[in-house]
Amino acid sequence: MTMNLEYLFEPRGVIVTGVSSHPGKFGFVALHNILSCGYKGRVFAFGREEATVLEQKVITSFDSIPANEADLMILCTPVGANEELLRKASEKGVKAVFCAAGGYSEIGDEGLKAEKRLVTLAAELDLVLVGPNGQGVVSPPAGLCAQIVAPYAPKGRIAVVSQSGNFVSSFLNYANQTGIGISRSVSAGNAAATEIIDFLEWFSIDPATDVALCYIEGLEKGRDFFERIKEITKKLPIVLVKGGITVGGQRAAASHTGSLASDSKIFEGMTRQAGVTRAPDIESAFEIAATFATQPLPNGSRTLVLTTAGGWGVVAADAISQSSELVLAPLPNDLKETINKLLPPRWSRNNPVDLAGGxxxxxxxxxxxxxxxxxxxxxxxxxxxxxxxxxANLVRTGKFYPEHGLERIVNFHERQEKRYAEASIEVSLTSGKPVLVASELAATQPNNPMVKTIRDSGRLCYISANRAVSALNHLVRYSGWRNQSN
Structure with a gap:
């Protein structure tokens, strides 16, 4: 049965514990982020001393909190205080608790005992418990940024869950850089009561989410994870980065979250059978997830490359030919005849379709x-x-602009770039087929009118043909797997 995480991501109100006037403390930071990012629900600041912090009255007793006004509590208090706070929160109608505090299983036996007590108590009180040792929860559809660090991210269709809070930040930073937004984001921390798989299951029924993106270091219940994830991927693509695939990484994972890293070969085989998309690193993981979130799934592997110059097409053809799923489509005769009417005789007459400046x-x-x-x-x-x-950029910044007719030609070039980009978006939407645009200008000249138009549409402009091919390869693999599984 799917765990109900609605109160975590769509709370009517939020209680933040451990609030003080010190701007470096977790309670202050969590309160600041909630108040600063557009959350519209009620916010209650709880601390040891009465004060006004960030224009909020700090309350010192749960008696001051009205019943059933807050669904979520963010715990930023020491281990010794948290069990009693759970009891008091439950009495006030809180349904979900995110524990940002460390000092639990990641530090050893004593911390593990405290963690087990917290988990047992949460179960007795029927509370969803996330963490401990986590970074926070972000839910742009609710305007919620309840975390102890930056950043916040634009609203989009990618749901993020990670055993590492730092990688949550990484994914949100990429969301801000690319404009490809986030639906939900959560740092699972030690995942003592709510595990990665619980979040993935809920994401699969979340109407705000089209793809899940996760980072995992280790699993205690590998078989259960496998049985559940292969059902999730029938509905929702999952892009996954696995940490701890080497001996050194496994040691680091154990000290980081207390996770026992899974055997990498077994994990690789298990996830492949389950239709999970594995990514080698964080940057490519976000790019793949962003592709799932913004492009339609292809119906097959036949890929056409359109290029304005030969070299780019050659490199793309190599990448497609070396990929595991894509096929450089033979150019159909009727399509070739149509292209003959649009281009001068010097065009490549093959795939890649090299316009050769024509x-x-x-x-x-x-x-x-x-x-x-x-x-x-x-x-x-x-x-x-x-x-x-x-x-146009070179001419516009040169000393002769705007004289000598240069303003007119610059405006023409910029209009054309915007038109080309709009055409790529339009044909993808009308045909239901992926159209991926790649140019190094996405990195070197992000205000180029073509790049900006692609980004403003909510899609990626890939920084190279190889990156576009890699992303498309993952779409084709997943699409084929899902068609066979459903």
Whole structure:
């Protein structure tokens, strides 16, 4: 049965314990983040001394908290205080508790005993307990940033759960950088009562979420995890990074969260059978998840590359040919004949479709349209956009601008780049096929009109053809697995 985590991510009100006027303390930081990021529910600041902190009256007794006004409590208090706080919170109608405090199983036997007592008590009180030793919970649809660190992230369709709070921050930082937002985010900490798999199950029924992204160091219940996750992936793609795959990493995991890292080969085989998408590192994990969140799933592996210059196409063709799932689609004769009418004779006459500088004002949108409609093309990778915008940038910043007709040509180049980007988005939406645009300008010139248009649409512009191919490869693999499993 799926655990009910609605009170964790959509609370009517929040209690923060351990609040003081010290801006470096967990209670202060958690309170600040909740109040600063747009949360509309009631907020109660609880501390040892009466004071006003961040324009909030600090209360010293739970008697001052009205019943059934807060669903969530953020524990930022020492181990010795937390069991009594759970009892008092339960009496006030709290349904979920996030424990940010450390000092539990990650420090040894005494901490483990305290953790077991906390878990037992939470179960007796029918409280959802998350943590301990966690960073916090973020829920942009609710305007909630109840965590003891930065950052907050824009609202989107990626749900994040991690045994490492630092990697939660990493994923949220990437969300801010790319504009590809987050639906939910939580640091599981020691996962004493609510495990990674519990979050993944809830994400699979969460209407705000399209893909789950998680970091795991170790599992105590590997078989249970496997049996449950293979049901989740039938509904929801999961992108996973596994820490502790080496002896050194396993030692670090044990000291970090107290996790016993799982055998990496067994874990790899288990997750592959379950349709989980494994990522080698945090950056690629976010990029893959962002692709799942913003592109439709392909119906097959046949990939067409459109490029304005040959070199980019060659590299993309190599990457596709070396991938595990993608096929460089043979160019169908009827599509080739259509392209002949749009391009001069020097075009490549093959896949990749190299325009060889033969494009006119309307060529790229027309090519994208006809290619996306062809039944023998499942996905498109578009390369070489942004060149005109890059030229416009150089001219605009040069000493002769805006004279000599330069303002007019700059405006034309920038309009065209925006139009090309809009065409790639439109054909993907109308055809239901992935169209991935790649250019190093995504990193080197993020204000290029093509890059900015892609980003403003809520999609990624990949920094290289190889990165786009890698992301698409994961989409194709998962799509094939899900079609066979359902």
């Amino acid at each position: 494009e006119t004002r309307d060529t790229i949108p027309e090519l994208l349209s006809v290619a996306s409609k062809h039944p023998e093309i499942d996905s498109i990778i578009q390369l070489g956009l942004g060149i005109q915008g890059n030229t």
